[in-house]
Amino acid sequence: MPAPHPVPHAIAGMITRLNDPHYARWAAQIRRTGGCRQPIHLRGRVDHIDRATGELLHRYSTRHEPDGVLRVPCKTRRAARCPACAEVYRADTYHLIRAGLAGGKGVPESVTAHPCLFVTLTAPSFGIVHARRxxxxxxxxxxxxxxxxxCPHGRVMSCTKRHGTEDACLGEPLCPDCYDYAGSVLFNALASQLWRYFTDALRRRVAKLGGLTLRELRGRLTIAFAKVAEYQRRGVVHFHAVIRLDGPDGPASPPPAWASADVLADAVRHAASAVSVPVPAVEGEPARVLRWGEQLDIRPITMGGELTDQAVAGYIAKYATKTAECVGTLDRRLSPLDDLTVLPIREHARRLIAECFRLGALDGLADLRLTAWAHMLGFRGHFSTRSRHYSTTLGNIRSARERFVHTEEVTSGRLPLFDEDTVLVIAEWEYAGKGLAPGDALLAAALTGTALPAWPMDGGGDA
Structure with a gap:
C-alpha cells in the first residue's frame, strides 16, 4: 500500500493543533523560537529557592506546557538546516566582524585608523572546470x-558556451577522469593547517620588515584577524579574511608608525607564497606538496571607499552560514556503506565523496578523518574563526541578548524579580526530542512569516 501523501496529513495535523485548547501557548512558544524548523524539546523544571529559609519561591515546570515540553531554538549556523536560526547566527557574526572594523561591542572607534586588509586565499587548480567568466x-x-x-580520455579540453549563473555544470571538470580528485580532497582536509602556517609566516614577515624578532614584535604589535571559509562550485574551500594591525594592547592601542597597510600587504603576499603542507606518499598515493592558489586578492578596507566595513562584515557573515550545498552534496554525514549511486547529489560531488572514502581507508591518512567528513568533501575545520584580540565574541553577543530578553520578561511581569544573591536557582532538564510534525511546521511558517520547509517534512516529537 503506498504511503499517504504528506499534504493531506499536514492539513489534518494543522486542524488538530488549531483546535487544541493549549494552542495559544503553543503559538507563543513557536514565536519565541523565531520560526526554528527543528526546535529542541526539553522536559523539566526550574525552582527558585530562598537561600536562607529553603522556601520554594517560584517553580516553572513543563508539565503545564503543550505536549509537556518546552520548545527552544536549535541554534544551528547552517542555513540549509534551519534558515531562522542561521539568520540569527549571521546577524551575530555581522556585528562581531563590523565591531572589529568600526568599533562598538567593547572595541574603541579609534580602531578605524588601524591598517586593515580584506584578503582572499584560494585553492590551486586540480583540473579545468566549467566557469562563468x-x-x-x-x-x-x-x-x-x-x-x-x-586529453588521454578522448575529450577536447575546450568549452565555448557562455554559462548562466545557475548552469548545473558550473564547477564540474571538463574531463572528470583527468581531474585530481585526490588533490582536491586533501587540500580541503589540510586547508586549516595551511592557514595556521600562513598566520605564523605572516607574523615572521611583519617582524622582519620592522627589524624585530618575534619576541620583540609581541611587545609592540598585534596581528588580529577574522576569517570565514567558502566553498567554490568545484568543491574546494578558500578563505576570506580580515587582517588588522594593532598595538601591543590590541584594538585599544595604535600600531607603530612603520606598521602600515603596505607593510601588511607585503607580508600577506610573502606568507601566501612561502607556506606549504607536505603530504607523504602512502599505499600507492604519490607524495604531494599543497600550497595556496595563484589567485590572491588583497584590498584595503575603508569607512567610505569602494570596500566598506559594512560590505566586508555582510560578505563574511553570509558565508558563515553556508556549507557545501553549492557543490551539490548532502548536509549530513555519510557512511562508506551508503550507496552513492542512489543519493540525490551531483556526479562531481559523488566522485569527491567516493575519494574521501577511498583515501580515508588508507592507514597513512587516517588522522585526516576523511571518511567522517566525506559529506563536507574532506574539510573539517571551523567555518568562521577569529583571533583573540579581534573584537568581541559570539558568546558575549548571545549573553547580551539573553540579558535583554530576561529584563524584558521581568519588566512585563512574565518572570518574578528575585535577588540573585539570596535566591538559589535549581534547574533540571532532559532532552525530549526535536523537530515539528508536518501540520505544526505549516502553522509555524504562517505564525513567524518564514519559508515553508521542503516536502516531505521531517516528523518531530509533536507528531
Missing part, C-alpha cells in the same frame, strides 16, 4: 581554445 559586464565563453588539446 565576465569582462566589462559581458559574459565570455567558458574555456574557448582554438588549439585545444585532446
Amino acid at each position: 565576465e569582462k566589462n559586464g559581458k559574459v565570455l565563453p567558458c574555456h574557448a581554445r582554438r588549439d585545444a588539446e585532446t
Whole structure:
C-alpha cells in the first residue's frame, strides 16, 4: 500500500493543533523560537529557592506546557538546516566582524585608523572546470581554445558556451577522469593547517620588515584577524579574511608608525607564497606538496571607499552560514556503506565523496578523518574563526541578548524579580526530542512569516 501523501496529513495535523485548547501557548512558544524548523524539546523544571529559609519561591515546570515540553531554538549556523536560526547566527557574526572594523561591542572607534586588509586565499587548480567568466559586464565563453588539446580520455579540453549563473555544470571538470580528485580532497582536509602556517609566516614577515624578532614584535604589535571559509562550485574551500594591525594592547592601542597597510600587504603576499603542507606518499598515493592558489586578492578596507566595513562584515557573515550545498552534496554525514549511486547529489560531488572514502581507508591518512567528513568533501575545520584580540565574541553577543530578553520578561511581569544573591536557582532538564510534525511546521511558517520547509517534512516529537 503506498504511503499517504504528506499534504493531506499536514492539513489534518494543522486542524488538530488549531483546535487544541493549549494552542495559544503553543503559538507563543513557536514565536519565541523565531520560526526554528527543528526546535529542541526539553522536559523539566526550574525552582527558585530562598537561600536562607529553603522556601520554594517560584517553580516553572513543563508539565503545564503543550505536549509537556518546552520548545527552544536549535541554534544551528547552517542555513540549509534551519534558515531562522542561521539568520540569527549571521546577524551575530555581522556585528562581531563590523565591531572589529568600526568599533562598538567593547572595541574603541579609534580602531578605524588601524591598517586593515580584506584578503582572499584560494585553492590551486586540480583540473579545468566549467566557469562563468565576465569582462566589462559581458559574459565570455567558458574555456574557448582554438588549439585545444585532446586529453588521454578522448575529450577536447575546450568549452565555448557562455554559462548562466545557475548552469548545473558550473564547477564540474571538463574531463572528470583527468581531474585530481585526490588533490582536491586533501587540500580541503589540510586547508586549516595551511592557514595556521600562513598566520605564523605572516607574523615572521611583519617582524622582519620592522627589524624585530618575534619576541620583540609581541611587545609592540598585534596581528588580529577574522576569517570565514567558502566553498567554490568545484568543491574546494578558500578563505576570506580580515587582517588588522594593532598595538601591543590590541584594538585599544595604535600600531607603530612603520606598521602600515603596505607593510601588511607585503607580508600577506610573502606568507601566501612561502607556506606549504607536505603530504607523504602512502599505499600507492604519490607524495604531494599543497600550497595556496595563484589567485590572491588583497584590498584595503575603508569607512567610505569602494570596500566598506559594512560590505566586508555582510560578505563574511553570509558565508558563515553556508556549507557545501553549492557543490551539490548532502548536509549530513555519510557512511562508506551508503550507496552513492542512489543519493540525490551531483556526479562531481559523488566522485569527491567516493575519494574521501577511498583515501580515508588508507592507514597513512587516517588522522585526516576523511571518511567522517566525506559529506563536507574532506574539510573539517571551523567555518568562521577569529583571533583573540579581534573584537568581541559570539558568546558575549548571545549573553547580551539573553540579558535583554530576561529584563524584558521581568519588566512585563512574565518572570518574578528575585535577588540573585539570596535566591538559589535549581534547574533540571532532559532532552525530549526535536523537530515539528508536518501540520505544526505549516502553522509555524504562517505564525513567524518564514519559508515553508521542503516536502516531505521531517516528523518531530509533536507528531
